[in-house]
Amino acid sequence: VLERTTELARDCAFDFHVIAPRLPDFPVPSGQTEATWLRALVGQKAPQRYGPPQAEHVHGAYAQIARELDVIEQLGFPGYFLIVHDIVRFCEQAGILCQGRGSAANSAVCYALGITSVDSVRHGLLFERFLSAGRDGPPDIDLDIEHRRREEVIQYVYGKYGRDKAAQVANVISYRPRMALRDAGRALGYPPEQQDRWAKQVGPRQYGPGQPIPPEAEVPEPVTQLAARMQRLPRHLGIHSGGMVICDRPAGEVCPVEWARMPGRSVLQWDKDDCAYAGLVKFDLLGLGMLTALRDCFELVEAYHGRRWNLHAIPQEDPGVYDMLCEADTVGVFQVESRAQMATLPRLRPRKFYDLVVEVALIRPGPIQGGSVHPYLRRRHGDEPPDLPHESMRAALGKTLGVPLFQEQMMQLAIDCAGFSPTEADQLRQAMSSKRGPERIEELRGALLAGMAARGIGDDVSEDIYQKILAFSSYGFPESHAISFAYLVYASAWLKCYYPAAFTAALLRAQPMGFYSPASLIGDVRRHGVEVRGVDVNASAVTATLENPETTMPNDGAGAHAATQADPPAGDRGGCPGRPGGAARPGRAGRAGEAGADPSGGRPVPGQPAIRLGLAGVRNLGAGPAAVVVAGQPYADLEDFARRTRLPAPALEALATAGAFGCFPGSRREAAGA
Secondary structure (H helix, E strand, O other), rough: OHHHHHHHHHHOOOOHHOOOOOOOOOOOOOOOOOOHHHHHHHHHHHHHHHOOHHOOOOOHHHHHHHHHHHHHHHOHHHHHHHHHHHHHHHHHHHHHOEEEHHHHHHHHEEEEEEOOOOOOOHHOOOOOHOOOOOOOOOOOEEEEEEHHHHHHHHHHHHHHHOOOOOEEEEEEOOOOHHHHHHHHHHHHHOOOHHHHHHHHOOOOOOOOOOOOHHHHHHHOOHHHHHHHHHHOEEEEEEEEEEEEEOOOOOHOOOOOEEEOOOOOOOOEEOOOOHHHHHOOOOOEEEEEHHHHHHHHHHHHHHHHHHOOOOOOOOOOHHHHHHHHHHOOOOOOOOOOOOOHHHHHHHHHHHOHHHHHHHHHHHHHHHHHOOHHHHHHHHHHHOOOOOOOOOOOHHHHHHHOOOOOOOHHHHHHHHHHHOOOHHHHHHHHHHHHOOOOHHHHHHHHHHHHHHHHHHHHOOHHHHHOOOOOOOHHHHOOHHHHHHHHHHHHHHHHHHHHOOOOHHHHHHHHHHHOOOOOOOOHHHHHHOOOOOOOEOOOOOOOOOOOOEEEOOOOOOOOOOOOOOOOOOOOOOOOOOOOOOOOOOOOOHHHHOHHHHHOOOOOOOOOOOOOEEEEEOOOHHHOOHHHHHHHHHHHHOOOOOHHHHHHHOOHHHHHHHHHOOOOOOOOOOOOHHHHOO
16 A cells, blocks of 8 residues: 555656746747857857957957857757847847846856856856856846836837746745734734834844844734744745746746736746746846946937947046045945945055956955955955965965955855865855855755865864855855946946046936935035036926036026037027027037047046036926926926926925026025915
8 A cells, every 4th residue: 555655646746847838949040040040149249359269369268159159059058048149139229238247247158249248268257157067957147237228128028029928027025023023913903003113123134043023122922922933934925126037838837927016017926946946947137227327428428528438448447447446436336335335445445357346245245244354455455464274275265365255265165175066066056145045054054064074174164164155145246246247336437537427417317226315426526526507497307417517597697508418308498588598509529528539547538517407306396297397498487487387386386496497587485485
């Protein structure tokens, strides 16, 4: 009976891989397969990055590309790369900035195709961190996309592959202390105001196993016990920040699908881990505000200064830019504008690109909790020798002065010090990246300590290595990820250094983003000598624009007005009645800084424009009413403005309070009272 029961149970067992879908066949030219077409595309694009094969710019680049293509074809992933390349191609044609990051930056094929901006050959990155013969599942390519236009890309994917065959991935929201406390109190009949009072005394993280609530909060014991039991249990589903699944058949045949709240979207009822287990291939399309700001900045610079720049054309390794970074003059600069980063920059004193990679990775919870920050800075300045507790750690930690900064180093430590296989090291990487990172790493503790003991590593050193690995479960960067972000750090710093007016205007357009409010950004650019002009119903566009500083509106002083903006003007703009109707925008030949060599020396290019604040930034107004105002410019007086725009009284009051009626006769107080 037992044998028959076991056999029946084996026959009834269900493996999700039975229903695992494939990716849809990518359309290729006649006579080509996905593999041959991928090779052809790489062959066309690689010379743009590396030069011709017989005179490659980076030694070994084409050999590495050939090796990677063999692995990609062997594992059956050419279609995956073609789909990602097609998304990048769409972004390029639509004028949308995008950049691949994450482990994809370890691939020379991704760099050659334009998916990433990181030359993995020049930086010596390990391709096996991205894709290897022993890897279970497809590669993982994250695409950062301008956050304001990400929906266009999502809808392109839906349109190309079919709404029934594409869907976004769910995110399982688990209980945290505050949420658990509120729901436990609600379940036991306590009023909402009491629940809120308790929740305000509790932090967002657990205080310890079985005690998520501090005793001084005076929460009743039944509520405390129930809230403790609810920790980390699933509460509800959300939408993953960027994950999309594409199938060769309707996704609903594999996983339940529901409509999202946003029109035109559908969502799977599984999270990314369940999708991966069932064989669903996920593509991450992530919104990044800095890419939006960089796009706007490039367009503003071209419109006013007559210089066309892009991410790949920006001059590299400019000493003036590094001088600015060493002074921590980084308000608005990507990833290095926080107080902690600004405090570290003068101590790190970056002088080359890889220093920015270290800076990006250094101020993260993983290195901070692992005790890596201060030892690295001391060793960099020669105040402390770069000692290694054990010689087996040299391969992993040699280039960072014996201090672990990157996830890849944790994996290498597990291989070299504990004897982990590459597959086991990849399991460690997955554990460090998991939401349940500490628990999953704890499961590997015994194997790690036993492996280090077998190699003669003492208990103290073994425990220190383990604690550093455990700290990286609190979020540490992969090296490839840090390199991808460092390119944006440098690009944003270069633009701030040489085009501060355009850079700040672009940041104001992309709000909300970053650490600083619009008022802080405005104060910073004024300290750099750039004039910032207030909102004006006859001069302002919807968002911030650039103006010739030599021409003014009555609100700014005497004279005429000329506005320059990157987006098409809503209509010809004139000045206030009785004054010149507004000078023409500067022509291409007359723009400041158009001719000559590239900017250098760390000083802004001559002839910095003024920034005119946009109407959408007026509190309680919004973009819709602001567009109505811009469409009707110019206005003769306040009565003409009110009659033609038909804005409600609160909007008129908001504009008056902001000084937007300054071009009309009368004071701000009189305008508010009218």
